[in-house]
Amino acid sequence: MRSLASIAVAIGTILPFCSAKSLSDIIYRDVAVIGGGASGAYAAVRIRDDFHKSIALIEKQDILGGMVDTYIDKKTGKTFDYGVQGFLNVSGATDFFARFNISIGSGSASPSLITEYIDFRTGEKVEFQPPSSAKQIAAISKFLKVIEPWESMLFPGYWNFPEPSDIPEDFLIPFGKFLTKYGLEDGAPIIYSSTGLGVGNMSEVATMFALQSFGWDMARALTGQMGLFTPTLGGNQALYNAVAKDLGDNVLYSSTVVNSHRTEKGVTLTVRNHKTKKDTVVHARRLLVAIEPTHENVKPLDLSSFESKTLSKFTYSNEYAGLVDNKVFNSSYYYFNLPSSAAPDNTLVYQEDPMVASFQYTGLNDLFRVMVIGNTTTTADEAKVLSQDSFNALLKAGRLSGSNENQELSWATFATHGAMHARVTVEQVKEGFFQDLYKLQGARSTWWTGGAFAANFQTQLWKFDEGLIPKILRGL
Numbered sequence: 310m311r312s313l314a315s316i317a318v319a320i321g322t323i324l325p326f327c328s329a330k331s332l333s334d335i336i337y338r339d340v341a342v343i344g345g346g347a348s349g350a351y352a353a354v355r356i357r358d359d360f361h362k363s364i365a366l367i368e369k370q371d372i373l374g375g376m377v378d379t380y381i382d383k384k385t386g387k388t389f390d391y392g393v394q395g396f397l398n399v400s401g402a403t404d405f406f407a408r409f410n411i412s413i414g415s416g417s418a419s420p421s422l423i424t425e426y427i428d429f430r431t432g433e434k435v436e437f438q439p440p441s442s443a444k445q446i447a448a449i450s451k452f453l454k455v456i457e458p459w460e461s462m463l464f465p466g467y468w469n470f471p472e473p474s475d476i477p478e479d480f481l482i483p484f485g486k487f488l489t490k491y492g493l494e495d496g497a498p499i500i501y502s503s504t505g506l507g508v509g510n511m512s513e514v515a516t517m518f519a520l521q522s523f524g525w526d527m528a529r530a531l532t533g534q535m536g537l538f539t540p541t542l543g544g545n546q547a548l549y550n551a552v553a554k555d556l557g558d559n560v561l562y563s564s565t566v567v568n569s570h571r572t573e574k575g576v577t578l579t580v581r582n583h584k585t586k587k588d589t590v591v592h593a594r595r596l597l598v599a600i601e602p603t604h605e606n607v608k609p610l611d612l613s614s615f616e617s618k619t620l621s622k623f624t625y626s627n628e629y630a631g632l633v634d635n636k637v638f639n640s641s642y643y644y645f646n647l648p649s650s651a652a653p654d655n656t657l658v659y660q661e662d663p664m665v666a667s668f669q670y671t672g673l674n675d676l677f678r679v680m681v682i683g684n685t686t687t688t689a690d691e692a693k694v695l696s697q698d699s700f701n702a703l704l705k706a707g708r709l710s711g712s713n714e715n716q717e718l719s720w721a722t723f724a725t726h727g728a729m730h731a732r733v734t735v736e737q738v739k740e741g742f743f744q745d746l747y748k749l750q751g752a753r754s755t756w757w758t759g760g761a762f763a764a765n766f767q768t769q770l771w772k773f774d775e776g777l778i779p780k781i782l783r784g785l
């Protein structure tokens with residue numbers, strides 16, 4: 310039987326007579342995917358190469374990979390990943406590398422650094438003494454035992470999220486209180502510095518969202534029960550470059566949807582290339598949205614009032630990362646931002662966002678990695694100003710080797726990761742937000758993946774996609 314997409318292609322041959330667009334501006338696909346980062350690129354490959362359905366992948370940037378940011382030193386060709394650090398070895402994850410013949414290893418050896426705790430607002434040293442590594446890891450083992458029974462409620466995705474009356478009470482209390490309740494305070498520093506800081510002051514965030522930002526598999530990785538890996542050559546971007554090669558001209562780069570019409574029968578998207586200003590009309594039988602559903606991102610998607618009301622409840626952190634090249638930093642140090650109240654051993658107090666989390670030596674030339682955790686409104690310009698302010702505070706307080714006069718941070722590269730760690734209020738969770746959110750799945754031929762609908766880790770999103778793809782393709 311001919312697929313509808315092929316029938317649509319046939320119909321397309323007569324469309325020029327009734328449309329102002331030329332034929333080359335109109336394409337017909339089984340599935341259109343918006344966003345070529347972790348969740349979208351993976352789904353596009355699987356749907357096209359393994360399920361033999363036609364796809365169009367619409368990507369805003371001129372490369373695939375989203376939050377994967379690989380810096381390449383022009384002189385030596387050496388790479389440093391200043392976005393995604395590694396891939397959790399979730400089941401099936403290594404197969405995705407193997408299909409592109411990308412060899413993987415346990416990750417590049419980071420330089421061993423001295424952590425210098427400083428309050429970046431004042432530049433003052435914080436005499437914080439974290440628990441020993443052994444104590445932190447022991448606490449993570451205990452933490453894993455406590456949270457293990459709840460895993461299927463949040464991973465992969467919210468399919469099994471309990472009805473409001475069945476939500477575990479612990480999910481909704483602040484994470485700091487949760488850690489105290491179970492005597493897990495010793496684990497807080499490693500939870501925060503690895504991935505928990507993505508939500509800002511994790512102690513104050515509802516436990517379920519802190520679990521989203523760290524969770525089961527990170528706990529397994531830190532306690533040696535799950536591996537973490539990276540490509541051995543070319544940095545993490547190597548994977549997405551291979552995906553780009555594989556998908557060829559099925560990817561519409563530098564493009565976003567500017568208009569759409571979505572029904573139960575399929576979707577029509579007007580996609581604009583922002584470099585050439587050329588529009589392409591994509592007719593697809595299914596749509597997979599693989600971008601954060603922020604107001605800006607979903608505005609062109611002709612949302613129903615229910616979709617709009619549901620998605621507008623999300624708030625986000627806005628995240629930025631970059632590399633700076635300033636010789637005044639000490640290359641033995643990992644400058645880590647904590648409030649002065651963390652001294653001498655309070656593991657549960659953190660800076661409020663927006664904040665610069667750290668300046669961390671990369672091992673490459675004089676480059677330091679900068680991480681900025683912004684709030685819902687923090688822009689890229691503001692993130693750079695915040696970084697400069699923190700740098701000035703360190704200089705003025707004599708934490709760096711240069712003069713204490715203001716100096717410009719010299720950015721070697723800077724990446725906007727933008728909105729992530731989507732969350733809602735405890736009241737909204739209790740009012741059935743996640744049940745409402747998942748009512749969007751499949752409605753008007755549209756399916757949703759990515760951090761806001763599942764988890765905020767690359768390979769966990771692939772696992773989520775694995776469950777979603779059969780649903781997307783049902784009936785195609």
Ligand SMILES: Cc1cc2nc3c(=O)[nH]c(=O)nc-3n(C[C@H](O)[C@H](O)[C@H](O)COP(=O)(O)OP(=O)(O)OC[C@H]3O[C@@H](n4cnc5c(N)ncnc54)[C@H](O)[C@@H]3O)c2cc1C
Pocket residue numbers: 343344345346347348349367368369370373374375376377391392393394395396397564565566599600601606628630726729758759760761764765766767768770
């Ligand atoms: C600093 C940092 C470090 C991280 N480290 C790790 C790590 O070590 N391991 C790990 O597993 N995870 C890590 N993560 C998290 C992980 O990268 C994310 O969970 C994952 O990238 C989310 O995937 P996604 O598909 O939802 O979004 P993304 O990967 O961000 O992909 C979204 C894609 O859509 C594109 N896009 C955005 N808007 C539009 C639009 N309107 N139209 C078209 N295209 C659009 C973007 O350019 C991007 O390519 C890290 C995140 C950050 C910020």
